[in-house]
Structures are given as structure tokens and as C-alpha cells.
Amino acid sequence: MNKCPKCNHEQDSGKFCELCGTTMASDVPAGDQVKQETAASVASNVPIQQSNIDVKTALKDFGAYFMRLLKNPSEALSSNENLFLNGLINIAIYVIALAIGLYLLINSVSKAAMGFGSMLGSDMNVTVPFFAIVFRVIFITLLFVAIAWVSTLAMSKLGKSTVTSKELIAQFGGLLTPFIAINILGILAGLAGSIPTTLTLMSLSLFFVTFMLPVILVSEKVKNTSNQKVYLSLGSSALAMFISYIIIRSFVFGILEDLDRLTSFL
Structure with a gap:
């Protein structure tokens, strides 16, 4: 009721x-x-x-x-598709860490240039755009990571490997772990204002990831399926270099020109 x-x-x-x-x-x-x-x-x-x-x-x-x-990167070579998401996360962390490190490098260079200009009596106050630099570096770094992965997959399939795309991403991302640590060291060096250290760490990190990781992965993937392991492994690095050359000529030179125009105001 x-x-x-x-x-x-x-x-x-x-x-x-x-x-x-x-x-x-x-x-x-x-x-x-x-x-x-x-x-x-x-x-x-x-x-x-x-x-x-x-x-x-x-x-x-x-x-x-x-x-x-990080303790034993070799374990990444046995990663399966169950670790696909972890591999993607590692790739994302690597790319973002490298982008932040390079931003700090550019920022340190700009501050050094402003300090030199102030010594000469020039009053300069230029702010380096964070998002413009970071997003652009993320895009470029992803291109190089993709080049390394595609080169690895192509030569692995040429060597009759049965590795799947997801499995290869899991293994490639796992092998990025020590290079993520290198990028983090580069970020710390950038925060400390050490330009040579930051540049060295970031350059070595990107070089090894783009041209050396394919050699390691292909060598592992085709060791039981082809007797041309050496040529296929070296071929993956050569293919990555060739694609990178095309990408650099097509895109990166334009970006470097933009950065050059940016630093011309410093």
C-alpha cells in the first residue's frame, strides 16, 4: 500500500x-x-x-x-605471441625515451648557443617547442624501428622461417630492453646538460636498433631452416641501410633544414 x-x-x-x-x-x-x-x-x-x-x-x-x-636479453629470442603486448609497450617506451632525450639535447644546444650569444652582447631568449620536436622525433624513430622490423621479417621469411609477425614483434620489442636503459641514461645526461654524452648514447642506441638487431634476430630465426644464415643476417642489415637511405633522402633532410632554420634564430 x-x-x-x-x-x-x-x-x-x-x-x-x-x-x-x-x-x-x-x-x-x-x-x-x-x-x-x-x-x-x-x-x-x-x-x-x-x-x-x-x-x-x-x-x-x-x-x-x-x-x-634487462639482466638477460637473450630470453627475448624465445618470446612467443603471448608477449606481443609487452613487445609493443617496449617499442613505445623506447621511441618516447629517445624522443625526450633528443629534445633535451636540442634544448641544451640552444641554451649553450644563448649563453655564447650573451657573452657577445646579444640578448636572445628562444624557447624550443617541446611537442613539435618530440612528436617529430617519435615519428622518425618509429620509421627506423619499422625499417628494422620489416628487414628482419623479410629476410626471415626468405630463409623459410616460420616466425609470425606477432612473435617477431614480441622478440624485437624484448631485445629493445637494454637500449631503453641506454635511452634513459641519455635522458639523465640531457637533464645534466651533457651534450656529447647525450648525443653519443642516443646515436648508438638508434644505430644498433636499426642495423644490428635485425642481424641478431635473423641469425636466430633461420639457423635451423637455411644454410645461408650469414648472408641472410647481413642482408637484413643491408636492407635496413638501403631503406633508411631512401627515407633519409626523402624526409629527414627536410626536417634537418627545419631544425637548421630554428637554430639560425639562436
Whole structure:
């Protein structure tokens, strides 16, 4: 039985009072209503709590994965498709870390140039655009990583390897672990304002990832399927160099010209 809160009229059903049209009050006991609201609140919080637990577990698992490969990168050569996502995450971390390191390098160069200009009596105050530089370097670095991966896959398939694309990404990303550590060192050197150290670490990191990792991976993938392991391994590096040359001529020179125009104002 529902009771109207305005005129106290009682009726069996209906959301509105038959006499005055006021919304009818529910006859659910207050204690039961509190229990229902509490149960609903608890139920709504369960997915959030479960989500937090899942995120913490995922971060813990990835941290263990990263430290394991940092201690022994060779384990990445046996990675399967189950570690595909970890490989992608490693690639993303590598690319972002390299981009930030190069930004810090450019920023350090600009500050050094401004300091030199102030010594000559020139008042310069130029801010290096963070997002413009970082996004551009991310794009270029992804190109080189893609070149290395495509060269590896092409020569592996030429050597009749049965490796899948996902498996190769898992293994390639796993092998990036020590180079991520190098990029992090480059970031620290950039924050410290050490231009030569930052430049050396970042250059070596990108060079080895683009031209040396394909050799390691192809050598491992075709060792049981082809007797031309050496040529196929070296061929992957040569192919990466050839594609990189085309990319550099087509795109990177234009970007370097933009950076040159940027530094001309310093």
C-alpha cells in the first residue's frame, strides 16, 4: 500500500496520487531501503576495485618482464605471441625515451648557443617547442624501428622461417630492453646538460636498433631452416641501410633544414 505524502491518501498501485496527483511515497521500510542503497553502492564499487587490482598486477608483471630481459636479453629470442603486448609497450617506451632525450639535447644546444650569444652582447631568449620536436622525433624513430622490423621479417621469411609477425614483434620489442636503459641514461645526461654524452648514447642506441638487431634476430630465426644464415643476417642489415637511405633522402633532410632554420634564430 502506497501513501500520498501530501494528502495521506492510500492506494494499492500507481506512481501518482489518485486525488491530488502528487508522486506517491514507496512503502519499502527505511531499513530495507538503506540496505538496498548500500548493496547498490558496493556493487558499483566492485568493478572499480577490480580494475585497480588488474592495473597493479599488469604493472608488476611488466616490471618483472622488463627486469628479466634487462639482466638477460637473450630470453627475448624465445618470446612467443603471448608477449606481443609487452613487445609493443617496449617499442613505445623506447621511441618516447629517445624522443625526450633528443629534445633535451636540442634544448641544451640552444641554451649553450644563448649563453655564447650573451657573452657577445646579444640578448636572445628562444624557447624550443617541446611537442613539435618530440612528436617529430617519435615519428622518425618509429620509421627506423619499422625499417628494422620489416628487414628482419623479410629476410626471415626468405630463409623459410616460420616466425609470425606477432612473435617477431614480441622478440624485437624484448631485445629493445637494454637500449631503453641506454635511452634513459641519455635522458639523465640531457637533464645534466651533457651534450656529447647525450648525443653519443642516443646515436648508438638508434644505430644498433636499426642495423644490428635485425642481424641478431635473423641469425636466430633461420639457423635451423637455411644454410645461408650469414648472408641472410647481413642482408637484413643491408636492407635496413638501403631503406633508411631512401627515407633519409626523402624526409629527414627536410626536417634537418627545419631544425637548421630554428637554430639560425639562436
